[in-house]
Amino acid sequence: MNPPVEIGLTHYLSLGAVMFVCGAVCMATKRNAIGILMGVELVLNGANINFVAFAAFNPAFDIEGQVFALFVIVLAAAEAAVALAIVLNFYNNHMTVDVDTAEELKG
């Protein structure tokens, strides 16, 4: 393996893709509701890496990518707060955080 000296956009996008897929697999496999929340955070971070990488490499979008990344960070914080509130409420009512048992809304 001889790494090329110049780090291009491809490298950053690949890292973003790896984080995205890790988050997707995390969401699919975890049975703990908070584990699923961690998967969502990983997916959002992968998307954020893509935003900032495109902002750094494309001068036409140098401000847009960073602004979008900031909004994603803020919305992720909000989403984590609400999701944790729901999880804690579910835990108070059912004494479990296993999403496999959360089938009350099943039709």
Place this chain on the structure above:
Amino acid sequence: MMEFQAFLFYFVAILTGLCAIAVVVTQNIVRSAAWLMFALAGTSVIFFLLGADFVAATQLIVYVGGTLVLVVFGVMLTAQGPFISMKTGAVEWAMSTLVGLLLVGVLIGTIVRDPTWKDLPKPKPTEANQSFNSVALGESLLGVEEATPEARLTGTFDPRTAPRRTRMAYLLPFEIVSVHLLVVLIGAAYLARAKRRRGATP
């Protein structure tokens, strides 16, 4: 100089990727939260390497310092005996690993093969470029607009229009996000309030 930057990128990127993978494969939810912290911190170092100082600092403060503490509190409040490590079945593991490998193969294959992204050069940091970052970000969020309409939203790298920058105003999304945060604050407090059991005396 360039080689050092490449070494730094590979070091941080491999560490971040490994931490992200460790979040998935760890069965213990407490350890998973710790790996997530390292993955998020590594992402902020990646942002620093990309020259996005303000976003990187925000990532460290809001994500690692705020959101992750929230997640850790959620873990600690619900981590009782059987919920610390909940096993996933072998069939589920095999299926999701297969799907994940296919997905990452498709994504990276697309990224590597696309010719328009490959030779996009990283703009050399200039004097204007260095100081522009957080100032322009703040001006954009305050509604200062400095746009060259013909260059707006083309998305393609054109050397002739490269020095000209499109700065759009993001005052309205900024306001919407602040109202959204207020709504989330009220909603989360309402959802997670301590319910008093019926008939129980306080």
